[in-house]
Amino acid sequence: MSDVGATADTTPALSGGTRLRLITITVSHYCEKARWALEKQGVSFSEEGHLAVLHLLATRWAGGPRTVPKLVIETTGSNPGLINESSDIIRFADEHRASGKGTLYPEDKAAEIDSWMEKFDKEIGPHVRRWAYYHLLRSDRGFEVCFQGGTSSLERTVFWTSWPVLKPMYGQAFNLTEDGYRRSLSRLEAVFTEVDKTLADGRPYLTGDQFTAADLTLAALAYPAIMPPEMKVPKFPPVDRLPAEMRDLTLAWRERPFGKLVLRAYEKERHGM
Ligand SMILES: N[C@@H](CCC(=O)N[C@@H](CS)C(=O)NCC(=O)O)C(=O)O
Structure with missing residues (x-):
């Protein structure tokens, strides 16, 4: 787990024991886009940051395409869900935003x-x-x-x-x-x-x-x-x-x-x- 995760994992979890894991190449601007949306909307997650090329092990293990960001949605008792596109991660963050947060999609x-x-x-x-x-x-x-x-x-x-x-x-x-x-x-x-x-x-x-x-x-x-x-x-x-x-x-x-x-x-x- 990266030190990014330690700073990011500070907001309340989604209901039902759901845990979110964001797989990234830390330097990637598409990953910054997803990270920003999740943090801004107060959605709890931990980040697993990688260097380019070495991310391939993590993305292969998680499934879906090899690109990052990849949001892994882990809920006890069911198979993990995956979101593989940064714009879809923004949409998810907005839909699950903490109370008091304004929408990013008026x-x-x-x-x-x-x-x-x-x-x-x-x-x-x-x-x-x-x-x-x-x-x-x-x-x-x-x-x-x-x-x-x-x-x-x-x-x-x-x-x-x-x-x-x-x-x-x-x-x-x-x-x-x-x-x-x-x-x-x-x-x-x-x-x-x-x-x-x-x-x-x-x-x-x-x-x-x-x-x-x-x-x-x-x-x-x-x-x-x-x-x-x-x-x-x-x-x-x-x-x-x-x-x-x-x-x-x-x-x-x-x-x-x-x-x-x-x-x-x-x-x-x-x-x-
Ligand atoms: N359409 C994708 C593009 C993501 C993308 O291009 N990610 C690059 C990092 S900047 C990547 O994963 N490159 C490594 C690879 O293709 O294996 C999104 O918006 O999430």
Whole structure:
């Protein structure tokens, strides 16, 4: 069990002795999206954090696809349930939210929220991942930035021992070529510009005054681009220690309306609400 679990498991359990286990790659932004929703809505869970590749044992054991986040719903006397998509985990968190918590899906905005979420999953998720890995894996500093925190010391030892073999596998898996990087950057610019235009009328959040699942999805998936200081797991070093080109873009993006939304969402909606 990761030290993440120890901090996350603080809210009352679901009724009927149900236990929730969130299997993650701690650094993953899709996992951050699920973690944020569960914590925000006061749903009790423990997190089992892994390093990429080493997560495969856990996901195979749990069943379903190999991707994370994966929410395992354990109820005494029945087979565990599984939720394998981060957006479905947000929906679950909202449906099982603790009393006094507001919904992340105001009914009159449902279609708008779904449409933004689908767009962010497709246009930010894979492209910000490639953008970040492209920079981090080319820099020695990238190692310490990328893979710290929330995993067991045994996994960290196995991971670093295997790193010479794993590193080229990452390069291949994410197509970390110059061309691939440029394509991802232009996809990111397009969606960030669309968000900027939507926010141009001064609204604080995507659908108006209220923070919704759409804002949560944008902020969590864009966290590697903006690196909000409130990001606790994994804990990143300050922006000025990032590789130079990455740092410069992050600082420029923070000044844009979408970047300000991400920073505001982390400051106001991420912890202790
Ligand atoms: N559509 C999925 C995407 C999840 C996803 O891409 N997860 C990545 C981590 S960022 C993953 O599990 N990669 C490891 C693998 O494919 O084995 C969701 O929203 O949950």
